Amino acid sequence: MHPPALKLVNVHKSFGPAKIIQGVNLEIARGERHAIIGPNGAGKSTLFNLVSGLYSLSDGEVQLNGAVISGKKPFQINRMGLSRSFQVSNIFANMTVRENVRCGVLYSMGYGYSFWRNIGNLKEVQEKTAHILEDVGLLDKANLPASLLPYADQRTLEIAITIAGGAEVIMLDEPTAGMSHSETDRAVELIEKAAKGKTLLIVEHDMGVVFGLADRISVLVYGEIIATGAPSEIRGDPRVREAYLGEEADHIEGEPA
Amino acid sequence: METIVFSLLNGVIYGLLLFMLSSGLTLIFSMMGVLNFAHASFYMLGAYFAYTIMGVSSFWLALFIAPVLVGVIGMGVEKWGLRRVHANGHVAELLFTFGLAYLIDEIVKIIWGRTSVNYQVPDSLNFTLFTLYGADYPAYRIFMFFVAVAMLIFLWYMLKKTRIGLIIQAALTHPHMVGHLGHNVPLVFMGVFGAGCALAGLAGVIGGNYFITDPAMAVQMGPIVFVVVVVGGLGSLEGAFIAAMLIGILQTSAVSINASLADIFGFLGLSPASEVGEITISSMAPMLPFLLLVLILIVKPTGLMGDREV
C-alpha cells in the first residue's frame, strides 16, 4: 500500500490576525487528478504556496509520498518530486523559450550547479528540452525571447517549465486563466497529456475544465474544505451550492463558463 | 563618568543627525523602491546652500530656505530624471542616482571650490550653554538636538495625522499596493522624493557647521547612512531610528576610548607591541558602522526590523 502522494494534516495559516487557512485535511492518492475550487479569496493560492514551501505553515503538516515536507525550502520540496506553476506567468523573461525549459530540466538530470560543462554539449538535456517543447507545441517558437510570446503561449511555457523537471506531483494554479475558448481547449489537452501517470493538483475557476479533468474535487470556502468527492457528488452537494450562490451555481451544474 | 555622559549626549545628537538623513532615504525607498545613492549629496548641498545664504543674510533664513531649495532640486531630479529611468527597473534607478552623486560632487567643486568653506555656527548660538564636570558644553549641539527632535515630531505628525501620511504608511507596509490607491502617483512620488531630499538638506544645514563643509562630506557620510538603513532593515523607519542611534552612540563613544586592543585582549596574550595590539579603539571608530553591518548580516540578514526581502 503506497502512502498518499500528497497529504495535508490540519494545515493552518494566518497572516497576523487574519486566519486564511483554518485546518485543511486532504489526501490525494498517487495518480489522482484532484481539483480545488472555491470562491475568490477562499485561500486556494495560499494553500498552494503552503504546500510548495513558499509560505511556512502556522500549524499542521504536509507530506509528500509519506515524507514530511512542511518546513522545507521550496527547492528542497521540488527536488523531492513536487513541481508547481503560478497564477501569473512566472517565467525567465530575458531568456529564450528553449533556455527557459532547459533550466527546468537541468537539476533533475543531475547537472546541479555544474560549472565545468558546456550546456550545449549535454545531449540528453538538449533532447529532453526538445521533447518537452514538442509536447507542449512550442517547438516553432523555441528561439524567441520568452517575454515576446503571446499570453497564451506564456501560460503554456509556464506549464512546460513546471513539468520539465519530471516531478511526480504537479500542481497547477489556474492554468487557463485569461484564455479564450479554443486556447482553453488546447491547454486542457496539454494538461491531460502532461499529467498522464502523475498526480495532479489543480486550482481552476473554469468549471468546464474542472469537471472534465478531475477525478475528485475539493471545495475550499473561507480556508476550510467543506466537501471532497467525485464530480457527481460535488455537483449535488447542497453545501457547495450554498457557497456558490446565484450565477456561479449554474456553472457547477455543468455549464462551462 | 564624564566621558560616558558626554559620549552619550554627543552620540544621541549624531544619531539624530543620521536618522534625519536615513529617514528621508527610508521614506523614498519605501514609496518608490529606489535607494537614492545621491542622498548624501543632497545633504552636502544643504550645507553649501546654508553657507551661501548665511553670507548674504542670516543663519535663521538659511535654516528654512536651504532645505526648501534642496527639496525643489530633488523634485526636479525626480520629474526629469528618475521618472524616465523608472521603466528600466530598480538597478537603473540606483545607477542613475549613483551618476547623480558623481555630478553633484563635481558641480559643488566648481561652484564652491575644492577645499572646505568657512561655514560656521552663527554667533547667536555660539556660546557655552552649561558646564558639566568642568567642561563647557556648546549651545549649538543642544540646538541641533532640538531641531532634530522637532523634525521627528513633525514627521510623526505628517505620517499619523495627514492624508498623505496615510498613503505613505500604506506604502511602508504594502509597497505594491500604492498604485491601486487611485492617487496621483507621480505627484506623490515627486513630493516624497522632494521631501526626503529636503530632510537631507536640513541635516546638511545643521550638520555642515558642526562638522566640516567640504566636497568630501558626501562621500564620507553616504556609506554610513546606507549602513544605517540596511542595518535597520530596508524600508523600516523604526529600524532606521534604532540603527541610527546605535551607530551614533557607538561611533562617538569609540572615539573617546583611548584603550588599545592589547589593553582589552591582553589576557589572551595580545602584545601591545604587535600590529593588532597597538590599534586603539578610537582609531577603529570609522570602521565600526561597517563592522556592525557585517555582524548584523550574519545574525539577521534582513536587518534589525526588516521582515520583507527587497
Next chain:
Amino acid sequence: MTDMTTNSAALAPSSGEKFRERVLPFILFGLVLIVIPFFGPSRTTMTLLNHIGINIVFALSFNMLLGRAGLLTFGHAVYLGLGGYFCVHILNWIDAADGGFWGNLPVFSMPVFGFAMGALAGAVIGWPSCRRAGTAFAMISLGVAELMAAFAYMFDSLFGGEMGISGDRMAGPEFLGLSLGPLEEVYWFIAFWTFLGVVAMYMFTRTPLGKLSEATRDNPERVQFIGYNPTRVRYLVFIFAGAFAGMAGGMSAVQDEIFTPESLSLLPSGAILIAAYVGGIRYFSGPIMGAIVMTYMGSNLSDYTAGWLLYLGIMFICVVMFLPDGIAGIVFGFWRGIRSPDRGHLMGKWAQQLAGVFLLAIGIIVFVEVAFRWSEGYGEVWEPFGIALPHDAILTWIIGIIPFVAGVAVLRHVTRKQEEV
C-alpha cells in the same frame, strides 16, 4: 526517436552559426592581440594597452555579477585589490627565495595566484553578502568595500600603508623566454591572460551555473521551483566573479609592480561599474568595449581637461537614461540597421541624432570648460581655436546656449518622429 534527434538538431544553432557566433569573434580577438605589437606602439601606448587588458578582464568579471546575475556591486575592486596584493607579496617572496617553490616560480603565473586569492576573498565575503539580493546587496558591497579599505590602511605590514607595497616583476625564472622586463614582454603576458580570461568567462556563460545565474537574475522566485537555491547560485557566481577580478589583480601586479590600499576603495569600484555599464551590460562584449573606451579616455582626457570627471558623470547619466544598452547596443544596433531593408531611413535618423548629440556636446563643453576656469580663479581664459571665451562675455553664453538648445531640439524632434511611426 529519429525525428526527435532531428528536432533537437534543428533547435540548436547549426555548426556554421556556432562558429560565427562563438568561435570566430575570439579568433579575431586573438589575432588583434597578436598583430598590435607589429605596429610598433610607443611606450605610453603600450602601458595603456596593458591597462586596457587588465580592465577588460576586470570589467567582464564585474559583469558576471551585474549583467549576468543581476547583482549590483559597489565594491568589486576589493577582489582585484586582494588578488593583486597577494601577487605583489609573492613577487617579493620570489625575489627573496633561494630555490625552493618560490624560487622556481615564474612570475608569468601570477594571475593564477590572483585568481585563487580572489576566489578565497569572494568565498569569505560572499557568504554574508549573498544572503541578500537587490538593493540590500548593493549597499552591503559598499559597506564591505569601506571596511576592507579601512583594514588595509590599518595593517601596514600587509598593505604597506599609504605608500602601498611594491615588487619586482623581473624576479624569478623566465617563462617562454619572457624576462618581463621590457614593456613589450609585459604586453605578451597581459595579452595571453586577457585572452584566457575572456574565453574562460565566455565559457562560464555557457555552463549550467552560468545559465542558472541568468535565470536567477530574471526570476529568483521561480528558480526555487525548478530545484535551485537562488542564494547558492548567487554565492557561487560571486566566488567566480571575485576570482576573475583577482586574476586581473595578478595581471596588474606584474604590470604596475605596486599596490596601494586605495586600490581596494570605492573609487576603482565605481570606475569599473561605469566602464561596464557604459559598454553595455546586456551584451557579453559590452564590458570589453567599455573597458577599452573608458581606459583610453581616462588616460588621455584627464590630461586635457580638469572637468574629466564631470564629463564622465554626464556621460554615465546619459547612458543610464537614454542608452541602457550602452556602446555595445549602439554597435550591434548599427550592424543590424545597415543590413536591414530600412537602412536609408535609419541612416537619416542616425545622422540627425549624431548632429543633435554633437551640438549638445558643444554646448556642454563650453559651459564646463568656462566654468572650470572661472572656478579656479586664476583669471585664465579658455581659448578654443584662438577664440577667447571669458565667463562674463556675451559671446561665451551665445556659443554655449545656442548649440545646447539646438541639440536638445533636434534630439526631441527625432524621438517624437519615432514615436509617431
